[in-house]
Amino acid sequence: MALPAVFNNLRLPVIASPMFIVSGPELVIAQCKAGVVGSFPALNAREKEGEPVQLEAWLKRITEELDRHNQENPDQPAAPFAVNQIVHRSNARLERDIEICMRWKVPIWITSLGARPELNEAAHAGGGIALHDVINNRFAKKAIEKGADGLIAVAAGAGGHAGAISPFALVQEIRSWFDGPLALSGSIANGKAILASQAMGADLAYIGSAFIATKEAHAVEPYKQMIVDGTSDDIVYSNYFTGVHGNYLKPSIAASGMDPDNLPSSDPTTMNFSDKGEKPKSWKEIWGSGQGIGAVDEVLSVGDYVAKLEREYREAQSELQRKIIADALESAS
Structure with missing residues (x-):
């Protein structure tokens, strides 16, 4: 099935994932200009009482x-x-x-933590499409039943509120019944991984953590450097901080005075996305990240990082093609 026309101008089959605090206008604009879908959580745009609406701005x-x-x-x-x-x-x-995004005709809506038909209808009313992120096949079916146009499979190793299912298992289960737009999230940080996600059956790669280590990201320098210095060994999977399981940088947890290897479990009902739902002060510098950061070895501009992804992606395509041809010749001889 062909992708919706909104994806026609992509330089690479990539959606940059929306990241809490980190994703703002500077990052989104740079991502879009570089040729990949840029995104941000609506809740990142916050204003104090009496101030102009930040999301509108x-x-x-x-x-x-x-x-x-x-x-x-x-x-x-x-x-x-x-x-x-x-x-x-x-x-x-x-x-x-929702009303603000409808008025501004947001082209792509990404919905999380609940599928609602009226939100998908709002996206369509504004001329956009709705993609719902899911961590398992059951949630994927519910999202499509409620009118989502496509899915984001959030597999094991993804940053933020990640799932625990292998990307191989999750994509194959979804593709057994759904042929619409599908993005894959989970440890994708270089061009080879983008091509691999397509080979598995996804249309698009969903990349987050690697964009934290870019000049335009709204992240403090120690956070960016921790991404550069880190590997998959530095990631812990826990529901302690929000009530929903996610991946976090162990060094940031240790720096806050906690043992990253012995975190207690939390109650999912404690999850709070209201303006007053702030983390305790001791958690302010606990930073999320996926397992793919071993591919990140320096802080780059978004433009330079996307150019690097494209080189790696084209090289991976050429190398795979050479292997296929060599295998075919060997089989024929």
């Missing part, structure tokens, strides 16, 4: 800058952007944010 800036880029670069138009909506009962802003 962010969408205005992103839309206008990308429009200007497209006018100046008709042969290299920007990729589309996406906004992530947290569909959870504690998100008191959800209805307001």
